[in-house]
Amino acid sequence: MSDDRRQAALDYHAKPIPGKLSVELTKPTETAKHLSLAYSPGVAEPCREIALDPENAYLYTGKGNLVAVVSDGSAILGLGNLGPLASKPVMEGKGVLFKRFAGINSVDIEVEADSPQAFIDTVASIANTWGGINLEDIKAPECFEIEAALKARCSIPVFHDDQHGTAIVTAAGLLNALDIAGKTLATARIVCLGAGSAAIACMKLLIECGAKAENIFMLDRNGVIHSGRSDLNSYKAQFATETPLRTLDDAIDGADVFVGLSGPNLFKPEQLAKMAANPVVFACSNPDPEIHPDVARETRSDVIMGTGRSDYPNQVNNVLGFPFIFRGALDVRASAINEQMKIAAVHALKDLAREPVTQEVLDAYDVDSLEFGRGYIIPTPVDSRLLERIPAAVAQAAVESGVAGKPYPSHYPLKSVKEIYGR
Ligand SMILES: O=C([O-])CC(=O)C(=O)O
Numbered sequence: 103m104s105d106d107r108r109q110a111a112l113d114y115h116a117k118p119i120p121g122k123l124s125v126e127l128t129k130p131t132e133t134a135k136h137l138s139l140a141y142s143p144g145v146a147e148p149c150r151e152i153a154l155d156p157e158n159a160y161l162y163t164g165k166g167n168l169v170a171v172v173s174d175g176s177a178i179l180g181l182g183n184l185g186p187l188a189s190k191p192v193m194e195g196k197g198v199l200f201k202r203f204a205g206i207n208s209v210d211i212e213v214e215a216d217s218p219q220a221f222i223d224t225v226a227s228i229a230n231t232w233g234g235i236n237l238e239d240i241k242a243p244e245c246f247e248i249e250a251a252l253k254a255r256c257s258i259p260v261f262h263d264d265q266h267g268t269a270i271v272t273a274a275g276l277l278n279a280l281d282i283a284g285k286t287l288a289t290a291r292i293v294c295l296g297a298g299s300a301a302i303a304c305m306k307l308l309i310e311c312g313a314k315a316e317n318i319f320m321l322d323r324n325g326v327i328h329s330g331r332s333d334l335n336s337y338k339a340q341f342a343t344e345t346p347l348r349t350l351d352d353a354i355d356g357a358d359v360f361v362g363l364s365g366p367n368l369f370k371p372e373q374l375a376k377m378a379a380n381p382v383v384f385a386c387s388n389p390d391p392e393i394h395p396d397v398a399r400e401t402r403s404d405v406i407m408g409t410g411r412s413d414y415p416n417q418v419n420n421v422l423g424f425p426f427i428f429r430g431a432l433d434v435r436a437s438a439i440n441e442q443m444k445i446a447a448v449h450a451l452k453d454l455a456r457e458p459v460t461q462e463v464l465d466a467y468d469v470d471s472l473e474f475g476r477g478y479i480i481p482t483p484v485d486s487r488l489l490e491r492i493p494a495a496v497a498q499a500a501v502e503s504g505v506a507g508k509p510y511p512s513h514y515p516l517k518s519v520k521e522i523y524g525r
């Protein structure tokens with residue numbers, strides 16, 4: 103990053119108030135009467151009601167619109183294990199996106215835990231007072247055990263964003279990109295660089311959406327994950343293929359798709375040059391992609407390129423997922439975010455990209471036109487129709503799959519976050 107942009111990013115976080123989030127009051131507090139309602143003695147009444155029936159927490163507290171963003175800072179973006187405190191800007195950032203795009207209140211919780219079990223116990227012991235738990239930037243393989251244990255112990259949605267949010271957005275973008283390339287997921291040869299949480303969840307979801315396991319080549323630091331390796335944990339072993347290919351150079355030859363969920367600059371122009379016609383390249387490492395989009399386009403004019411960043415076209419980033427998915431899950435009081443809900447989100451996202459973009463989006467990106475095609479395969483985060491479509495699709499799937507505690511909301515589809523604040 104240039105010095106100017108680095109300083110601008112630091113200033114943005116520091117001024118005029120440190121951090122990016124604040125807490126707002128939703129009730130009047132001007133008079134003694136107000137205070138006697140908000141606090142003692144009035145506050146005792148909702149306490150008694152909740153003690154009688156826990157469901158009353160949804161009526162008298164913010165629980166139903168409140169998500170905890172929880173991390174141990176062990177895999178912050180593509181920066182690595184910088185610890186809980188250094189993860190706070192990202193976790194506050196997720197809170198900004200929850201609020202801005204889906205009207206959801208959130209608080210970031212950074213946990214110092216000596217073991218996955220300590221992390222699980224900490225989160226499980228506070229979970230019940232939240233509407234949902236968004237796990238963020240927790241390294242693999244621990245994240246899998248953590249998510250599974252918390253799902254089993256909690257009756258609210260627990261969602262590891264880096265796995266499922268990223269997977270949903272990648273699947274939607276890839277279905278569209280392959281369509282534009284004149285190819286299909288069922289026959290595409292896919293190379294996935296990275297074998298962490300996002301990579302494993304993405305490839306699993308792609309298989310659910312129609313990709314063939316034998317066409318997927320996943321690589322970790324030691325190269326292609328193949329059946330002859332004895333150093334694989336059980337999560338990676340699911341992707342071991344019977345193949346003589348060993349390196350990225352080998353695997354990329356003739357590949358249709360490159361999905362990067364690894365680290366900066368790990369995909370070389372010479373490797374891109376070896377891909378099949380109309381290659382799809384999602385270089386999703388944040389903040390620095392596996393290959394810079396300018397370099398990719400100089401190398402191949404036929405490339406269909408996405409990154410995780412807001413400053414290049416085709417942002418394949420979980421921002422398009424988690425705010426809207428939680429919105430739908432919270433509004434039907436879902437007990438979980440299941441596969442049906444994830445697939446419904448994939449299709450809602452994919453289909454929205456095929457509709458004409460609105461003036462609001464053109465203005466936000468300062469462009470005259472944006473049409474479904476190589477430079478626009480996935481909606482932009484500022485598209486207010488995301489709030490209309492994704493929560494509706496997710497809520498419907500929750501109802502149909504039996505995890506909803508409430509019927510499909512009568513106030514849906516949502517038109518703007520203002521409706522949510524005012525509800
Ligand atoms: O925060 C982002 O931009 C996407 C994300 O979850 C990550 O890279 O870990």
Ligand SMILES: [Mg+2]
Pocket residue numbers: 179238239263264
């Ligand atoms: Mg993340």
